[in-house]
Each structure stands twice: as C-alpha cells, then as structure tokens.
Amino acid sequence: MSNQSFNVAVVGATGAVGQQIVRLLEERDFPVNTLKLLSSARSAGKKVIFKGQEVTVEEATPDSFEGVHIALFSAGGDISKALAPHAVRHGAVCIDNTNAFRMDPNTPLVVPEVNSDRIADHNGIIANPNCSTIQMVAALKPLYDRYGIDRIIASTYQAVSGAGNQAIDELKRQSKSVLEGEEVNPDILPVGSLPVKHQIAFNAIPQIDKFQDNGYTLEEMKMVNETKKIMEDESIHVTTTCVRIPVVYGHSESVYVELKQDYDLDEVKALLQNAPGITLVDDPANQAYPLATDAAGKNDVFVGRLRRDLGHERGLNMWIVSDNLLKGAAWNAVQIAEIIAAKTPAIS
Amino acid sequence: MSNQSFNVAVVGATGAVGQQIVRLLEERDFPVNTLKLLSSARSAGKKVIFKGQEVTVEEATPDSFEGVHIALFSAGGDISKALAPHAVRHGAVCIDNTNAFRMDPNTPLVVPEVNSDRIADHNGIIANPNCSTIQMVAALKPLYDRYGIDRIIASTYQAVSGAGNQAIDELKRQSKSVLEGEEVNPDILPVGSLPVKHQIAFNAIPQIDKFQDNGYTLEEMKMVNETKKIMEDESIHVTTTCVRIPVVYGHSESVYVELKQDYDLDEVKALLQNAPGITLVDDPANQAYPLATDAAGKNDVFVGRLRRDLGHERGLNMWIVSDNLLKGAAWNAVQIAEIIAAKTPAIS
Numbered sequence: 001m002s003n004q005s006f007n008v009a010v011v012g013a014t015g016a017v018g019q020q021i022v023r024l025l026e027e028r029d030f031p032v033n034t035l036k037l038l039s040s041a042r043s044a045g046k047k048v049i050f051k052g053q054e055v056t057v058e059e060a061t062p063d064s065f066e067g068v069h070i071a072l073f074s075a076g077g078d079i080s081k082a083l084a085p086h087a088v089r090h091g092a093v094c095i096d097n098t099n100a101f102r103m104d105p106n107t108p109l110v111v112p113e114v115n116s117d118r119i120a121d122h123n124g125i126i127a128n129p130n131c132s133t134i135q136m137v138a139a140l141k142p143l144y145d146r147y148g149i150d151r152i153i154a155s156t157y158q159a160v161s162g163a164g165n166q167a168i169d170e171l172k173r174q175s176k177s178v179l180e181g182e183e184v185n186p187d188i189l190p191v192g193s194l195p196v197k198h199q200i201a202f203n204a205i206p207q208i209d210k211f212q213d214n215g216y217t218l219e220e221m222k223m224v225n226e227t228k229k230i231m232e233d234e235s236i237h238v239t240t241t242c243v244r245i246p247v248v249y250g251h252s253e254s255v256y257v258e259l260k261q262d263y264d265l266d267e268v269k270a271l272l273q274n275a276p277g278i279t280l281v282d283d284p285a286n287q288a289y290p291l292a293t294d295a296a297g298k299n300d301v302f303v304g305r306l307r308r309d310l311g312h313e314r315g316l317n318m319w320i321v322s323d324n325l326l327k328g329a330a331w332n333a334v335q336i337a338e339i340i341a342a343k344t345p346a347i348s
Numbered sequence: 349m350s351n352q353s354f355n356v357a358v359v360g361a362t363g364a365v366g367q368q369i370v371r372l373l374e375e376r377d378f379p380v381n382t383l384k385l386l387s388s389a390r391s392a393g394k395k396v397i398f399k400g401q402e403v404t405v406e407e408a409t410p411d412s413f414e415g416v417h418i419a420l421f422s423a424g425g426d427i428s429k430a431l432a433p434h435a436v437r438h439g440a441v442c443i444d445n446t447n448a449f450r451m452d453p454n455t456p457l458v459v460p461e462v463n464s465d466r467i468a469d470h471n472g473i474i475a476n477p478n479c480s481t482i483q484m485v486a487a488l489k490p491l492y493d494r495y496g497i498d499r500i501i502a503s504t505y506q507a508v509s510g511a512g513n514q515a516i517d518e519l520k521r522q523s524k525s526v527l528e529g530e531e532v533n534p535d536i537l538p539v540g541s542l543p544v545k546h547q548i549a550f551n552a553i554p555q556i557d558k559f560q561d562n563g564y565t566l567e568e569m570k571m572v573n574e575t576k577k578i579m580e581d582e583s584i585h586v587t588t589t590c591v592r593i594p595v596v597y598g599h600s601e602s603v604y605v606e607l608k609q610d611y612d613l614d615e616v617k618a619l620l621q622n623a624p625g626i627t628l629v630d631d632p633a634n635q636a637y638p639l640a641t642d643a644a645g646k647n648d649v650f651v652g653r654l655r656r657d658l659g660h661e662r663g664l665n666m667w668i669v670s671d672n673l674l675k676g677a678a679w680n681a682v683q684i685a686e687i688i689a690a691k692t693p694a695i696s
Contacts, residue, residue: 056514151659155503155602157552157591171550172414175523196635202519203641204505204600205668206653211632215655224658237659241602242554243505245552246594252552254589254602271469287544293551305554307563310572311499311585317587319554 005031006341009068009092011060011083012075014046016165017097021072026051028193028334031341035292036251038064039075057235062086070340072333073097079329090123095126095333099218102127102226109229112335113277114141117341122268125337130222130330132156132242132251137230138327139273139278139302139320141256142271148260150314151237152224156207156226157245159292160200162324163189167200171246174201190244201246208242217242250292253320265306272303277327281307290321298323299331354689355383357416357440358409359431360423362394365445366370366512366676374399376632376682379689386412387423391412410434413524418688420681421445427610441688443474443681447566448477450574457577460683461625462489465686476682477578478570479676480504480590480599485578486649486675488605490619492579494609498662499585502571505593505600506556507640508548510672511537511590519594522549532689535651538592549594556590565590598640599672607662614655616664630654638669646671647679 001154012018038060067088076098101107108118186197190207208219219242225319282304290302301322350518360366386408410424422445449455456466508515533544558566558657567590630652657663
C-alpha cells in the first residue's frame with residue numbers, strides 16, 4: 001500500500017451497512033486522512049465515534065464531496081443515482097452498495113476474489129454486487145475456473161438485516177409479541193414501499209424486493225444478472241428463489257451447481273479450502289456445517305454440505321453462508337477501497 | 349361411509365402429532381366406538397378430552413391392541429417397530445407416521461390425493477410418508493400425470509414442530525433468551541440423540557436427522573426415496589437440501605421441477621387449482637403467495653410462486669407450504685383412516 005492517506009466519505013453512515021463500513025475502516029486501519037459521514041437530513045447531527053474521535057453526521061448534498069478521494073455509498077439506489085455523479089465530478093472514486101449502477105455497462109461490478117482486475121476499468125463508480133450474489137459467486141469462482149459452470153439453481157435463506165435496521169427492529173418486536181401471545185402488526189417487510197406487509201417472526205416470506213413481469217422478484221433477478229456479469233459469462237443459466245427468514249445476521253444459500261466437466265469431490269473441497277476469502281466447514285460426522293450464527297460478525301464466506309447430486313453426474317450441492325452486512329456489503333466495499341488505495345500513486 | 353363404528357387407538361397420543369390426530373378424529377366426527385390413548389410410561393396417566401369426555405392415557409404394551417380396529421402410530425420408529433406387529437396380530441389396521449415401515453416393500457406408502465388405491469394392498473400396516481415428502485408429492489402429482497417429471501431439486505424451510513413438542517419449547521425458550529441478551533444453551537436440535545446441538549433461534553440449520561454415508565441426511569433421503577415409491581417411478585431424479593428454520597408450524601419448500609414435456613404456465617395453474625387438497629395462492633401483483641403462518645392449522649397444501657425456469661424450457665419453480673403436523677402427519681393419517689372406514693363392510 002502506498003503511504004498516502006485518503007479523504008473518505010461514507011454516505012448512509014448511520015444505516016446497517018454504513019455502520020459496518022465505519023467499523024471496518026477503523027478495524028482495518030484504512031489510511032483515512034479525513035472521514036466525512038453523510039446521511040439523510042433526518043439522521044444529520046448524530047455523533048459517531050471513529051478511532052476515539054467524535055464525528056458529526058452531516059446531510060449529504062451534491063457539494064458534500066469536495067476534496068473527497070473515496071466515497072462509499074449505501075443509502076439506497078435513489079441517493080446513489082442523485083449524488084454519485086456529483087462525487088465523481090469532484091474527483092472521488094465511488095464504491096456503490098446499491099442497485100443503481102450494477103448493470104450499467106460502464107460500471108464494473110466487483111467481488112475482489114472473483115474479478116479485482118475489473119476495478120481498474122472504472123469511470124468513477126465501482127458497484128458492489130447484491131449481498132446474496134457476492135457470497136455465491138465467491139464460493140463458485142474456484143469451481144468455475146476449474147470445471148466451468150452450466151447452470152445454477154439457488155434457494156436463499158436471507159437475514160432481515162439486508163432490509164436495514166428498521167427490519168431488524170421489526171423482527172425483534174414481532175418475535176416478542178408472538179412469544180407473549182400479543183397481536184403482530186407487520187410494518188416493514190417484505191418491501192417497505194409496497195402496500196402488503198407480512199409477518200416475518202416465525203415465518204418464511206418468499207418475496208425480497210418487488211416482483212418483475214417474469215414472476216421473479218428483483219432480488220432473484222439481481223442474482224441471475226449479476227452472476228453473469230461478474231463471471232463474464234452470459235451462458236451460465238441461473239435460477240433463484242429468494243426467501244426472507246427470521247434471522248438477524250447472515251444469509252444462507254442452498255445452491256445446486258451443474259459443472260461443465262465431471263469432478264472429484266475431494267478436489268472440490270481442496271479448491272475451496274485454498275480459495276481466498278472462503279472457509280470450508282464440512283464435517284458431517286461432527287455435525288459441522290456453516291451456520292448464520294457462526295458467520296455473523298466474520299468477513300469470510302463459509303461453505304459446506306458439499307455432496308454429489310443424486311440425479312446428475314456433474315451436479316454438486318452446497319450450503320453457502322456469509323454475513324450479509326460484511327462480505328455481502330461493507331467488507332466487500334472496504335476490500336475494493338483497499339485495492340484502490342494500494343494502487344493509487346503517492347500524490348505530492 | 350358404512351354406518352359402523354371403530355375401536356381406535358392412538359399411540360403417542362400426547363405428542364405433537366398425536367394431539368392433532370385426537371383433535372381431527374373429533375373435528376371430522378370419525379366413527380369412533382372406543383378411543384384408546386396410548387403413550388410411553390412417562391406420559392401415562394395424563395388426561396385428554398375427546399368429545400367432552402375425559403380419556404386417561406395408558407402405557408402402550410403389546411396387549412394394548414386387543415379389540416382395536418384402527419391404530420394410529422406416531423411415537424417414534426422404535427415404538428412402531430416394537431408394537432405395530434402386535435397390533436396387527438390383534439387384527440388392527442395400523443397407520444404408521446414413523447419411518448419404520450415406509451420403505452418396506454410389503455407396506456403401502458400413501459398420500460390419499462396421490463395413491464389412495466394402494467391402501468387396499470396393506471398387510472396390516474399402511475405407512476404415512478415423511479412430512480416434507482407429503483406436501484411435495486401432493487403438489488407435484490397433477491403435473492406428473494399431465495407432463496411427466498424428469499427431476500426435482502428441492503430446498504426446504506422446515507418448522508421445529510416436526511421435531512416434536514420439546515423442539516417447539518426450545519425455539520421459544522431460545523428466542524426469548526436472544527431477545528433478552530441472555531446466553532442460549534441448545535439442548536434438542538438438530539437431532540436429539542446426537543451429541544452436537546446448534547442454536548435454532550434466529551438461525552438456519554442445514555441438518556434434519558442423521559447424516560448418511562453419501563453426505564445427505566436421512567430427512568433428505570426420505571424425500572428422495574419416498575417420492576419414487578409413492579409416484580411408483582424410480583426414474584425420477586430427486587435431490588433435496590433439508591433445513592430447519594425458526595418457524596413453529598408449517599414447512600415451506602422451494603421446488604424446481606423439470607417436466608418431461610413443455611408446458612403452459614396457465615395450464616399448470618389450472619391443474620393445481622383443480623387438484624384435490626391443493627390451494628393455489630399465486631398473485632404476485634398483490635404479494636400473495638403461500639406462507640407458513642397462513643398454512644398453520646389448515647389441512648391443505650398451498651402452492652404459489654409458479655414461474656418458468658430461466659435456464660430450462662421444461663423447468664418450473666414453485667413454493668409449496670403446508671402444516672407439517674396436519675397434511676404432513678395427522679391429517680394424512682386420518683384421511684387414510686377415513687378411507688379404510690368407508691371401505692370396511694359392516695360387521696354384524
């Protein structure tokens with residue numbers, strides 16, 4: 001890493017992901033010169049501690065980015081669309097956690113373990129993929145490189161923190177109500193901006209984000225389209241079913257993958273064991289497999305339950321778990337920031 | 349139905365399934381002459397109300413079945429193996445909810461909507477399939493009959509009540525502890541008889557029942573093998589991933605099915621709409637799809653999220669939900685008992 005330091009802005013600093021970004025910048029000792037914490041007008045004025053210093057959150061405006069080198073956005077797609085171009089105009093590199101630019105052909109969509117070489121192609125904005133995509137492609141990349149992939153069929157078990165702090169509060173509030181025999185009044189999930197709400201406590205909701213015309217939800221289509229873009233392979237068939245379950249932190253995924261070549265299961269395990277950012281937890285005899293509660297608070301992607309498909313000789317089943325706020329969002333973004341920082345020539 | 353009435357025994361009468369069987373016998377006005385409620389020595393002496401009368405639970409022994417016409421077993425595989433042959437010796441027809449006889453070639457494995465004609469083949473015992481199998485085959489049968497099925501890839505979201513009343517208590521106890529910031533001490537799940545326990549509250553555990561040598565759990569292999577037996581088609585490829593989630597009542601399943609012929613999605617919906625025991629809930633525009641909390645307490649299998657696979661022209665994705673204690677166990681068993689009762693000639 002160069003020995004220079006950076007003026008960093010975090011947009012959405014008080015949100016579930018923004019809080020983790022600030023924590024990681026400190027934990028990783030990222031070379032921060034100045035830290036600007038930005039938010040909506042509603043959260044402006046809040047105080048956040050960074051490296052022992054109190055930082056006051058300011059309202060994000062088009063002029064907030066003067067002098068900023070790196071801006072990390074996680075305040076929703078509309079905010080990114082409105083403000084990222086201004087950050088770019090001010091010379092910042094934006095790392096955007098929202099869906100705003102992911103499928104834009106001029107914006108690289110990056111999971112460092114998969115395609116860090118694409119970072120250099122950016123035109124001011126680098127998109128962070130959707131949480132459910134990141135952990136899946138991180139786990140599949142070593143298999144793609146070795147065997148190729150024909151198709152993927154994934155069913156997800158997604159934590160409420162993916163829908164933000166309000167959804168976390170809702171799950172806790174509803175759980176308490178159910179346990180105490182009180183009425184549950186759903187308010188946020190499945191989609192805050194849609195009229196129908198469903199109970200998430202002690203339930204499984206097969207809707208994350210809005211429905212598209214083809215019967216899939218936007219969350220499902222993100223996994224489909226982003227996987228192809230990140231892998232740079234439009235020929236991979238991807239189908240997903242995205243489900244919200246009463247978990248606070250950590251998305252789990254049941255993934256069937258059909259490889260292009262026959263494979264050896266021990267070799268698959270060795271590939272994953274040696275892959276960057278992957279922790280293999282696969283010991284059925286000792287009932288060891290990835291669990292959301294174990295992955296919470298950790299940066300890695302955890303993979304287990306590896307087994308041959310019973311119907312297709314090139315089919316492989318796996319269970320992939322990761323903290324959706326970390327590798328699924330904040331950690332992936334900070335990883336990208338670290339790569340940018342390391343590659344930035346020292347400025348006099 | 350013939351106008352005769354039957355001496356009925358319920359083995360495991362105080363368990364999660366047994367309680368529902370007793371409730372359904374009353375609700376359905378099953379023609380009960382005498383009702384014998386049987387259990388382990390531990391639960392013997394408990395009182396249960398049936399049609400306004402108090403019935404004392406007795407310890408199940410080989411001699412408990414004298415004069416019994418129909419015996420419904422749900423007290424675990426070991427009890428069924430030990431006692432069902434004695435019930436048969438006494439002339440009873442046994443409807444067994446456990447795994448003891450399901451794959452026995454001499455024992456029919458019955459989901460009335462799928463293969464009620466097999467009931468007549470029994471040699472004293474009729475097996476009730478596993479909960480996760482029943483709801484899947486009930487939903488797939490109309491499609492199998494119309495198009496044929498090549499393969500099934502299913503991921504489940506299973507309620508803790510499938511592991512009995514103790515698991516329900518554990519989920520509630522753990523949920524309360526987590527909400528209050530207290531330590532969680534897992535005691536029952538994932539498998540009561542195995543040494544390692546995992547937290548189920550706010551978690552997803554990819555293990556139901558014991559691991560087999562092929563890396564699949566017994567629960568997963570039940571779905572694989574039972575589906576082939578019930579459909580009477582060994583050529584169907586079935587792969588499953590069975591996961592316990594923090595839900596009390598109602599299993600949900602994400603099912604990919606590859607049909608043998610191309611299909612019309614509207615026709616699929618019409619087939620399911622008209623199928624016995626199925627309720628179609630599939631209106632994405634109004635955010636309507638099956639939910640465990642809606643299925644709880646109901647006898648039907650609920651199907652929705654029907655959509656074309658994005659990678660395979662004969663692929664179809666669906667979301668199947670049912671109350672695992674009802675259609676998945678007690679109701680399927682009582683349905684079989686009703687068919688037996690209706691076909692039994694009047695005895696003078």
